[in-house]
Structure formats: C-alpha cells, structure tokens
Amino acid sequence: xxxxxxxxxxxxxxxxxxxWVQTLNQTYAGLFTSFFAHTNRVGFEDGLYFWGGATAxxxxxxxxxxxxxxxESLTYAELDLGQLRRTRIRLPLLRDEQAEIVSxxxxxxxxx
Numbered sequence: 784x785x786x787x788x789x790x791x792x793x794x795x796x797x798x799x800x801x802x803w804v805q806t807l808n809q810t811y812a813g814l815f816t817s818f819f820a821h822t823n824r825v826g827f828e829d830g831l832y833f834w835g836g837a838t839a840x841x842x843x844x845x846x847x848x849x850x851x852x853x854x855e856s857l858t859y860a861e862l863d864l865g866q867l868r869r870t871r872i873r874l875p876l877l878r879d880e881q882a883e884i885v886s887x888x889x890x891x892x893x894x895x
Contacts, residue, residue, distance in 0.1 A: 809846070820838070837858040
C-alpha cells in the first residue's frame with residue numbers, strides 16, 4: 784500500500800499519524816494473515832510534512848522491516864512464503880469466514 788499521510792500529533796516521541804498507520808498495517812497483516820507492505824511519501828509540500836517510514840509486516844503481524852523517517856530510502860524485507868501456509872493453518876480466520884452469513888447479518892442490521 785502506498786500513501787501520502789501527513790504528520791500530525793506527537794505520541795510517545797513518535798508522530799501520532801505514523802503510529803496510527805503502523806498499528807493499522809500490523810492489524811491488517813494479522814487479520815488477513817498476509818504479508819503487508821506500506822510506503823509513505825516523504826518531505827514537505829504546501830506546508831504539509833510527510834514522514835516516510837516504510838514498513839513491512841509478516842502474516843503474524845510482526846514487523847519485518849522499517850525504513851527511516853524524514854528521508855528517501857529503499858527498504859527491503861525478506862519474505863518466507865512458507866510462513867503464509869503455517870500461519871493460515873494455525874489461524875484459519877479466512878478459511879472459517881462465512882461471507883454469506885456476515886453479509887446477511889450486516890444487511891439485517893442496516894435495515895432494522
């Protein structure tokens with residue numbers, strides 16, 4: 784995923800927006816039991832600050848690689864494709880999902 788997320792707020796010596804994006808990306812990786820890579824724009828434009836800080840997460844939501852803030856760079860991560868199978872066997876969230884039931888219930892709730 785690519786983004787142009789400007790820096791906002793400071794939390795625990797880290798930009799609040801970067802912390803929020805990284806937490807969201809980690810959650811997506813674990814929820815979908817997939818590798819998840821994110822890159823963000825870096826630099827200043829029209830008074831906005833873009834923080835950079837590319838990340839890559841494994842299917843368990845663990846951080847594999849993290850690029851620097853405030854500078855252009857290439858960030859590499861080594862992916863163990865066998866981990867997809869191992870994680871999905873251990874956490875079969877997608878396999879057990881019953882989309883038709885979820886869809887039916889969401890429609891019922893929206894029209895109640």
